[in-house]
Amino acid sequence: MPTATATATATLLDFSDVQMTFPDGTVALSGIDLTVKRGEFVTVVGPSGCGKSTLLRIASGLETASHGSVELATDRIGYVFQDATLLPWRSVQSNVELLAELHGTPKADRLAKAKEAIDLVGLTGFEKHLPRALSGGMRMRTSLARSLTLDPEIFLFDEPFGALDEITRERLNDELLRLFAEKQFAGLFITHSVSEAVYLSTKVIVMSGRPGKIVDTFEVPFAMPRDPEIRFTGEFAGLVGKVSHALREGHH
């Protein structure tokens, strides 16, 4: 498979004036300009139904924009769905191997990649478990590990932790930051949690609903890797406040 490897700060994903109109006439997205560069972790927050998931579906090629241009400079994409989307008849090991298997990677390579990914998300020892025997957080880790086997240059996350309890969500946020620091991928993350957005990202984009438009963009100044304690500082709270205000204004 040909792989376009981008240079250090290259733009991996570039949306320019993207519009999405569904066959029933609903305008889901309008005038979206957005870039994600290597080393950036961009989070999109917005009200439910504002088309943020559509944004990801267009980026991954699951949908085609009705107007505007979308350029993706790599074909190594990790896509993490809202739910873990594990195959219930496959063990953790075999679920993690799935994507490599679909690409026809030889067995030995697959095993090695899966082992590394399972280790990275801290699931070593659970390889033989079936998804039904795992907690929601562990399923999501398995899902992350599965995407990691592709060694993605850009990760697309569609509200992956939305269904998890607060404590599990915070832990997975920390894990994700660690993976981001270690693997140096680019991230485009969708969430409706403002504090999650600010904590994870280098840049937060606020969208308004119907049609989905970008109403504001905030650079997050905190250095990576981030100390979890940063969430309890005044600076952090201030930025969360600003983003929340922008979100609220966009909503009216």
Place this chain on the structure above:
Amino acid sequence: MADSPELVTRRRRGRPRVSTWAPPIALLALIVGIAYVANALLGKRAFLLPRPDQVFAVYVSPKNGPAIFESLLHTTEVALVGLAIAIALGVLWAIAMNTAKWVERTTLPYAIILQSIPILAVVPLIGFWFGYDFVARVIVCVLIALFPMTSNTLFGLQSVDRSHKELFRLQGASRWTVLTKLELPTALPAIFAGARISAGLSVVGAIVGDFFFQRGTPGIGALISKFGARLQSPELFASILVASLFGVVVYLFFQWLGRRAVGKWYDFG
């Protein structure tokens, strides 16, 4: 990693408890008791309901015992061949309908018609066309057992999650890969549920076939109609009982098979 993994304990099917098997056994004992009492009360007409020991004696009698078990064997043969064909046809038909929308649009109405026609009305025609032998008996089984296989498999194939499909699509998986690695595994519980129903129906089909097509080596159904016509009531009861037990065994076998195949990840009822 600080996460303390909380494992969800899996529900295990333990040994059946006394409270599970005792009540049906007690009911069986009661029915046997009632049969004795009724037999005594019937007096001259006691042939209508033979005593359970008379029925049991048929199985060990040198004349009818072997005949019953031999014809059960023939019925089994017909039912299993019919079932195998019904399963193969049903799964392939469902795959074809799931793969090509036009196949579904064209043939699904006929699957439903197949389900609604009174099969007994068609049986004479089957003899007329295919002879009154093994083949005709198998065809009756297939006609009766096919629909649940097709509809269950189709339902199973169509119940694949959208996100699972997208997961495969994002990797550029071929139609064949999606079928073998995603759709068929997802459909397995439904396929086994269909096979369990079809197996029972196939036994019905084989016995119906025996009633109508008595050339060659007909099975237990032929014996049942013979004993019924001759008013040999212990033999009649013995044959009916064996045929019923056979149906139960076939059902339980497919239940077991389904649990073996998918029970690890699916609560197969």
